[in-house]
């Protein structure tokens with residue numbers, strides 16, 4: 228199963244241009260805004276879970292962030308980001324892993340996840356994700372998470388997703404994490420479609 232998932236995502240990044248996938252954003256505006264509001268120093272540590280080819284890490288390197296990690300099940304997704312960053316890629320730690328099988332050996336100030344948690348349709352996958360999250364954070368760590376909202380698509384990249392509103396996401400992460408802020412976003416896809424996302428910022432108690 229894990230191999231099938233890995234192959235699925237590797238194939239996506241090998242066969243589609245990074246700016247053609249439905250989740251592509253020219254600039255990761257909601258994430259940058261959420262980070263600005265947290266007012267963290269650039270030495271804060273951040274992991275982008277399921278970051279794939281996202282340009283969030285590019286923008287943070289530009290801003291001087293010095294402790295960045297991007298994790299993804301698909302090495303081919305990370306390769307796109309590394310190629311774009313060129314010499315700057317060495318400033319980032321790249322981890323190829325399935326987040327539900329990965330156990331971090333360090334903790335992060337920020338755990339960022341845009342459109343990964345919603346693929347975990349089985350309770351045991353979510354439990355495994357929470358185990359990674361709890362091992363990878365400390366009290367005070369922030370989680371910035373985005374999933375499809377209840378009126379968002381039922382599938383992404385051909386895979387079924389579980390959709391959440393803010394209350395449902397807060398319940399998923401409770402009691403270890405407390406909801407600080409939530410908002411909805413209408414994401415414009417490169418193909419001209421709209422997708423409703425639910426965003427939440429939570430803090431670990």
Ligand SMILES: C[S@@+](CC[C@H](N)C(=O)[O-])C[C@H]1O[C@@H](n2cnc3c(N)ncnc32)[C@H](O)[C@@H]1O
Pocket residue numbers: 232236237250251252276277278279280281282298299300301304324325326327340341342343346383
């Ligand atoms: C919809 S894309 C979002 C990519 C990125 N977060 C963004 O906003 O552009 C989902 C990403 O999650 C990765 N992914 C899916 N399941 C994963 C898992 N179990 N562990 C780690 N990464 C996973 C995929 O390879 C893909 O890069």
